[in-house]
Amino acid sequence: MGLSCDLFCRVVDNLGDAGVCWRLARQLAKEHGWAVRLWIDDPVPLADLRPGIDPERDVQQVDGVEIRHWPADFSGVHPGQVVIESFACELPAAFVEAMASQPKAPVWINLEYLSAEDWVAGCHGLPSPHPTLPLLKHFFFPGFAPGTGGLIRARDLPDPPLRNVGAELVVSLFCYDNPALPALLQAWAEGDEPVSCRVAEGAARQQVQHWLGRNFPVNATVRRGSLELIAEPFVAQTEYDRRLVDSDLNFVRGEDSFVRAQWAQRPFVWQAYPQEDGAHFVKLEAFLKRYTTGLSGDPQTRNALTNFWMAWNGRGGIGETWPAFRGVLPRLTFHGPRWAKEIAKPGNLEQNLVCFCRERL
Known part of the structure; x- marks a missing residue:
């Protein structure tokens, strides 16, 4: 059975941050049966990435993902079993407090930016305790080598045919x-x-x-x-x-x-x-x-x-x-x-x- 997940995204690089988060959310829902809520502060790039998304709507369901416009007030929102904070976007304080109040604290993931630097494997998966609440955040690093989180890749992605450079x-x-x-x-x-x-x-x-x-x-x-x-x-x-x-x-x-x-x-x-x-x-x-x-x-x-x-x-x-x-x-x-x-x-x-x-x- 799939897990419930809250994925948070603040758009900094316009298409970049939104692109990574949307691809991850879609594949967690499609390939692993997760119930994903994608919280995003600017839904406009999502409408470019996936026709059919309405950037004016506060809540919508597309490709098995529940897309939510990041609100000012998170009171009354119950966290999922997994909480993913993409690119250190900083979760709302009220949501973090709600995480701490759960009978079993969610798995809290800080999804980091991709890097090929040598130190990445040594930092992947490291825990970071919250300074005041009974919560533990883990750093999850995408990467190119064993010991890292790897790269986003659909299960059914075929190997493309070899292409020879033509006259043009x-x-x-x-x-x-x-x-x-x-x-x-x-x-x-x-x-x-x-x-x-x-x-x-x-x-x-x-x-x-x-x-x-x-x-x-x-x-x-x-x-x-x-x-x-x-x-x-x-x-x-x-x-x-x-x-x-x-x-x-x-x-x-x-x-x-x-x-x-x-x-x-x-x-x-x-x-x-x-x-x-x-x-x-x-x-x-x-x-x-x-x-x-x-x-x-x-x-x-x-x-x-x-x-x-x-x-x-x-x-x-x-x-x-x-x-x-x-x-x-x-x-x-x-x-x-x-x-x-x-x-x-x-x-x-x-x-x-x-x-x-x-x-x-």
Whole structure:
């Protein structure tokens, strides 16, 4: 029998936090029979991620998940058997007190941000007692290696067929505002190879529109030299996952699309969530260290990938690093399936989470 669960989400990175929480909630309900209440302070991104969600409604049931707009008053709300606090979003005080008043305290999970850093495995699962109440919170870290919580992955996710890069390079572009993008667009436009770039709604489309110097509405197609730009409408998570598989190269950002790109097994470029203190470079370098381990016998590919990724994140010239990166894409196409097998070793996050919680009830 499935457990009852309250999952709390404060939207910071717009689609990122909401995307991870919605995917987790949906799979806990669908694959494990959990009764999930998703509390979210801004339901608008959910309506983008899943057509049919009404951001104006305070309570609604979609895909087996009860979605609730985070209220100011939590009095009278009875906690479920599991309480998940996503990304240290801080639970309402009244709800925490209600947790402490239960005959058996819920399993309290702090779902952390994904990181490839070495310390993650040592901190995964650690308990943290509440300073005044008889409650214990556990830190649950997604990760890429055994000893971590693993990554969100549907049970029935098929291995995508191998895709060979054709005469035209098909690119999907999903990014934060990125100073490197104009130079990359220019390099594609002036290059000899045709590039078809499917531009996601949001910051990417706005930046492309500025580079074009003309209106670039959703569903528009514009050509500049060797570059074809297609302004795509926002699509649901399931459709976006398919588009990643149908591309030769995927530019992704944050956490949810970053993980999906790895399961898609295609070459990809990650833009880490930019932080003023440069902490995102620590995360970027930690991931590159793991991701390129399987390329240790191919320094040309490893160096081309590393240099381009660093340039995309603000360190180096994007136009100068593109030719070398483009040259190793065929090799990276074969690296994708190997990497997917590697990150599957810890097991998927939702299954690990279910087992972790059941052991503590």
